[in-house]
Amino acid sequence: MPLNDIVIVGAGEAGGRAALALREAGFAGRIALVGEETHPPYERPPLSKAAIADAATPAPVVIGDGGRLAELGVERIAGVAAVAIDRRERRLELADGRRLSYDALVLATGARARPLPLPGAELALTLRTFEDALRIRERIHAAGRVAVVGGGFIGLEIAASARSLGREVTLMEADSRLLRRSTPEPLAAALEARHAAEGVEIVKSVRIERIAATARGVVIHTSEGAREADVVVAGVGASPRVELADAAGLAVDNGVRVDGSLRTSDPAIYAIGDCADFPHPLFGGRRLRLEAWRNAFDQGAHVARALLGETQAFAALPWFWSDQYDLTLQMVGVAETGASVIARDLGGGAQMLFHLDAEGRIVAAGGLGPIEKTAKEIKLAERLIARRAVLSPVALADPAASLKKML
Amino acid sequence: MPQWIDVCALGDIDAEDVLRFDHEGNTYAVYRSPDDEYFATDGLCTHEKVHLAGGLVMDDIIECPKHNGRFNYKTGAAKGAPVCVDLKTYRAKVQGTRVLIEI
Numbered sequence: 001m002p003l004n005d006i007v008i009v010g011a012g013e014a015g016g017r018a019a020l021a022l023r024e025a026g027f028a029g030r031i032a033l034v035g036e037e038t039h040p041p042y043e044r045p046p047l048s049k050a051a052i053a054d055a056a057t058p059a060p061v062v063i064g065d066g067g068r069l070a071e072l073g074v075e076r077i078a079g080v081a082a083v084a085i086d087r088r089e090r091r092l093e094l095a096d097g098r099r100l101s102y103d104a105l106v107l108a109t110g111a112r113a114r115p116l117p118l119p120g121a122e123l124a125l126t127l128r129t130f131e132d133a134l135r136i137r138e139r140i141h142a143a144g145r146v147a148v149v150g151g152g153f154i155g156l157e158i159a160a161s162a163r164s165l166g167r168e169v170t171l172m173e174a175d176s177r178l179l180r181r182s183t184p185e186p187l188a189a190a191l192e193a194r195h196a197a198e199g200v201e202i203v204k205s206v207r208i209e210r211i212a213a214t215a216r217g218v219v220i221h222t223s224e225g226a227r228e229a230d231v232v233v234a235g236v237g238a239s240p241r242v243e244l245a246d247a248a249g250l251a252v253d254n255g256v257r258v259d260g261s262l263r264t265s266d267p268a269i270y271a272i273g274d275c276a277d278f279p280h281p282l283f284g285g286r287r288l289r290l291e292a293w294r295n296a297f298d299q300g301a302h303v304a305r306a307l308l309g310e311t312q313a314f315a316a317l318p319w320f321w322s323d324q325y326d327l328t329l330q331m332v333g334v335a336e337t338g339a340s341v342i343a344r345d346l347g348g349g350a351q352m353l354f355h356l357d358a359e360g361r362i363v364a365a366g367g368l369g370p371i372e373k374t375a376k377e378i379k380l381a382e383r384l385i386a387r388r389a390v391l392s393p394v395a396l397a398d399p400a401a402s403l404k405k406m407l
Numbered sequence: 408m409p410q411w412i413d414v415c416a417l418g419d420i421d422a423e424d425v426l427r428f429d430h431e432g433n434t435y436a437v438y439r440s441p442d443d444e445y446f447a448t449d450g451l452c453t454h455e456k457v458h459l460a461g462g463l464v465m466d467d468i469i470e471c472p473k474h475n476g477r478f479n480y481k482t483g484a485a486k487g488a489p490v491c492v493d494l495k496t497y498r499a500k501v502q503g504t505r506v507l508i509e510i
Binding site for chain 1: 423455
């Protein structure tokens with residue numbers, strides 16, 4: 001059946017990109033892009049960095065330079081939530097009572113910041129939207145002491161932003177090390193050392209018990225005693241927004257479950273970006289759900305092709321980065337599938353790690369340092385991973401051995 | 408009036424690679440193609456102002472270090488999302504053992 005009406009729920013990177021990619025691929029039918037936020041789709045990565053730390057009042061970094069969606073005839077329905085999917089009638093119901101008919105529906109509902117599971121959690125700011133960033137920015141600019149709960153990317157980036165503004169920063173992490181979920185130990189340790197050198201107080205293996213308001217800020221009661229701060233920000237992960245899919249009876253696991261074409265258990269409905277739980281063909285069909293700009297971008301582009309009839313499975317590699325101070329951390333591939341790790345010292349405080357599986361095939365790489373030192377190596381590693389290359393550990397460890405020549 | 412400005416020695420850029428060149432408050436990227444021709448563009452990605460010289464050159468494409476925006480460095484053409492604005496290009500030439508660009 002030819003597609004005439006495509007409705008996209010969620011106007012973030014994934015949803016916005018899908019709309020642009022559909023038009024760029026020649027789709028001439030109706031595209032409705034439904035988003036709860038009033039802004040046009042914008043990039044979230046700057047929210048923990050430039051939006052907080054820059055002297056100038058920030059504006060959202062809009063995808064496709066502002067007017068592009070309108071130019072391409074994408075109908076934007078902004079500031080309205082989607083509340084239900086009628087799969088039989090193929091209609092999406094909005095909070096204001098409107099109903100949108102679809103031939104194909106794309107769920108790009110994203111994730112929401114996880115609240116702290118403790119009394120006083122509402123006193124901790126969390127980051128997801130541009131408005132969240134503005135709120136955190138105002139509070140940090142007015143503060144002397146900033147407490148950050150959670151040693152993941154968001155927490156560390158906000159700590160670096162607050163430190164660059166000269167604030168006293170304490171970062172608290174429940175685990176015995178930072179970034180356990182995402183980052184190999186040597187790179188996490190190097191980042192931690194940099195934060196310490198910048199003057200961030202890092203408290204690990206700490207349990208937060210409750211947060212209470214004081215006359216000028218908050219007091220955070222922990223297993224290591226009480227700490228006062230003017231503002232507390234929590235970055236303790238995000239949960240996929242699956243309610244719409246769940247209520248419609250779609251298969252939901254760690255996110256909305258999709259196949260290699262990003263199609264849910266209903267062939268007329270797709271899911272992409274932070275909310276999608278998808279199989280990766282390069283890693284034995286291992287299921288992944290990625291909260292990352294690059295994945296949102298790639299899946300937005302892929303779903304457009306899938307909607308227009310391409311059958312190739314989504315195979316872009318997981319890839320993410322984090323900017324802290326003048327360091328960029330970049331990770332590509334799935335490190336958990338590796339059996340051994342090879343380090344390469346790039347000099348000038350930059351290093352790379354390569355993860356090889358039991359057959360010596362490169363399955364992941366990580367880089368930390370100034371981006372001009374690591375970016376080329378990461379990009380080459382990405383190509384080597386995609387080719388499932390078997391590489392010599394000796395050569396990988398040698399900074400003089402060109403990765404380009406291994407392609 | 409554009410002028411030819413000395414950038415570097417011939418051997419300072421590897422084949423199929425790129426060098427950052429700063430001059431009078433502006434930043435440029437100077438490329439050596441796989442077949443040893445030289446090219447120059449503005450130094451910052453048109454997407455989020457990242458220095459392109461940190462990126463990867465493959466054939467006639469420069470890939471931005473940050474978001475993988477791709478440009479043809481010979482023509483400046485943006486090769487698709489997330490970059491949609493072309494790069495400004497400059498003429499480059501070899502004089503003796505030096506690389507010069509016209510800016």
